[in-house]
Amino acid sequence: MAYSDKNREIFAGEIEEIKQKGLFKEKRFICSPQDAEIEVEYPEGAPRAKVLNFCANNYLGMSSHPEVIKAAHEGLDARGYGMSSVRFICGTQDIHRELQDKMSAFLGTEATLLFPSCMDANAGVFEAVLGADDVIIADRLIHASLVDGIRLCSAHYDTFKHMNMKHLEKKLELHQDKRTRLIVTDGVFSMDGDLIQLDELCALAEKYDAMVLLDDSHASGFIGKTGRGTHEHFDVMGKIDLITTTFGKGLGGASGGCVSGRAELIELCRQKARPYLFSNSMAPSIVAGSIKVIDLISKSTERRDKLELNTKYFREQITAAGLLVGGQDTPIVPVMLYNAKLANDMAREMYAEGIYVIGFFFPVVPAGAARIRVQLSAAHETAHIDKAVAAFKKIGEKYGILGLDKKGIIAKYGM
Amino acid sequence: MEEMKGIILEYVVEEYLDEDDDDEVGFDSPLISSGIVDSFSMVSLKVFLEKKFKIKLPDDEATPEAFDTVDSICVLVNKHLGK
Numbered sequence: 001m002a003y004s005d006k007n008r009e010i011f012a013g014e015i016e017e018i019k020q021k022g023l024f025k026e027k028r029f030i031c032s033p034q035d036a037e038i039e040v041e042y043p044e045g046a047p048r049a050k051v052l053n054f055c056a057n058n059y060l061g062m063s064s065h066p067e068v069i070k071a072a073h074e075g076l077d078a079r080g081y082g083m084s085s086v087r088f089i090c091g092t093q094d095i096h097r098e099l100q101d102k103m104s105a106f107l108g109t110e111a112t113l114l115f116p117s118c119m120d121a122n123a124g125v126f127e128a129v130l131g132a133d134d135v136i137i138a139d140r141l142i143h144a145s146l147v148d149g150i151r152l153c154s155a156h157y158d159t160f161k162h163m164n165m166k167h168l169e170k171k172l173e174l175h176q177d178k179r180t181r182l183i184v185t186d187g188v189f190s191m192d193g194d195l196i197q198l199d200e201l202c203a204l205a206e207k208y209d210a211m212v213l214l215d216d217s218h219a220s221g222f223i224g225k226t227g228r229g230t231h232e233h234f235d236v237m238g239k240i241d242l243i244t245t246t247f248g249k250g251l252g253g254a255s256g257g258c259v260s261g262r263a264e265l266i267e268l269c270r271q272k273a274r275p276y277l278f279s280n281s282m283a284p285s286i287v288a289g290s291i292k293v294i295d296l297i298s299k300s301t302e303r304r305d306k307l308e309l310n311t312k313y314f315r316e317q318i319t320a321a322g323l324l325v326g327g328q329d330t331p332i333v334p335v336m337l338y339n340a341k342l343a344n345d346m347a348r349e350m351y352a353e354g355i356y357v358i359g360f361f362f363p364v365v366p367a368g369a370a371r372i373r374v375q376l377s378a379a380h381e382t383a384h385i386d387k388a389v390a391a392f393k394k395i396g397e398k399y400g401i402l403g404l405d406k407k408g409i410i411a412k413y414g415m
Numbered sequence: 416m417e418e419m420k421g422i423i424l425e426y427v428v429e430e431y432l433d434e435d436d437d438d439e440v441g442f443d444s445p446l447i448s449s450g451i452v453d454s455f456s457m458v459s460l461k462v463f464l465e466k467k468f469k470i471k472l473p474d475d476e477a478t479p480e481a482f483d484t485v486d487s488i489c490v491l492v493n494k495h496l497g498k
Binding site for chain 2: 138140147156157158159161164171362363366367368
């Protein structure tokens with residue numbers, strides 16, 4: 001047996017170290033479909049509790065939408081359970097092509113390629129498109145999957161201060177000697193809920209002959225007046241060279257992702273991107289469900305409009321209750337607490353009040369920037385939001401942080 | 416050595432701190448382990464050092480430990496100067 005006692009001790013020690021640092025992720029089991037109201041077993045073995053979910057990426061409430069479920073059933077019946085193949089061998093059905101075409105039309109791009117996930121799309125796109133003569137210039141708070149993809153690529157890379165256009169310009173000037181430049185950013189940043197100034201970024205890209213890659217996973221389906229994404233919000237549709245996004249959030253909530261953009265770049269991904277070449281195709285039922293989501297949100301903006309109203313209402317109410325929040329106009333609302341233990345303790349007490357939220361702290365967010373991240377959904381009703389705000393107010397009062405600014409909270413609890 | 420420390424410290428402050436940051440950074444302040452510089456954005460510092468001092472820092476030496484303070488960065492840079 002290769003897994004000797006010594007080996008077991010090594011790995012058990014590593015797990016213990018994670019626990020000692022307070023970074024151990026506990027198990028939580030959802031015993032119902034994903035929705036605004038869910039049943040949760042937490043901690044493991046505890047009786048199930050009915051709680052309101054404020055930490056899902058279910059922005060448009062599509063995860064359990066009856067029409068999406070029906071379409072997925074029909075896809076399962078018509079095209080089977082799985083493809084037993086990667087895309088390029090015998091894993092591409094007519095419905096994969098249909099979803100790609102619909103995504104190109106929805107995002108306003110030339111072409112689209114599906115991946116098993118957006119994590120895979122981000123892992124594959126850089127290596128497929130760029131080489132050792134190119135440079136990637138990335139916002140410092142881009143998603144971890146983009147960081148991993150950039151590290152897998154032979155291109156040079158550099159970073160600019162989060163959302164700092166002056167700093168980006170400096171870096172673009174610095175790297176004029178490279179063959180091509182690719183600016184990489186999230187549309188909506190997942191931990192902070194802030195929106196990159198994409199119009200200014202595109203103007204700089206034009207001035208310094210740089211391409212733009214936008215990860216719009218936390219924007220597709222609801223940012224912009226018809227939900228096309230951050231590029232619609234800033235009126236720069238057609239100016240983004242590569243968009244990566246997911247079907248695991250606003251666009252359905254199951255899984256799958258894509259790269260969408262300039263035809264040549266998408267073709268290079270089809271020829272060379274390793275997660276595309278070496279991982280199974282999206283399952284037919286998920287493709288069929290995703291097609292239905294795109295159809296529904298292309299026909300009506302009702303759900304993104306409701307999400308916008310819910311976001312506005314929550315942000316107003318939580319601020320009036322005396323909590324400090326970050327971000328701007330997006331359904332990701334970080335309730336800033338700065339201290340990791342405070343964030344963890346408050347999240348646990350929120351759960352006891354029937355509100356399911358999670359505390360985030362270093363290394364997921366910068367040191368001294370701990371917060372509880374709240375995510376709104378079109379599936380939330382006003383009464384749900386009122387209950388969440390009331391719980392935050394009660395717990396916030398208990399910890400004496402209501403009405404305090406950043407300095408006040410840090411003075412009380414440290415960073 | 417003191418001049419080199421000053422140049423690197425000035426770069427770190429300009430590159431990694433925002434105008435409203437309260438952090439005070441000195442020659443022996445931890446940069447990586449304190450979260451001021453993360454392992455992803457550390458590359459900007461490496462690019463700067465290589466251009467400024469006309470050296471090549473191998474990836475296996477440009478570690479978070481070697482980049483953790485201005486003092487330790489100077490030790491690394493000096494090792495490669497004149498190579």
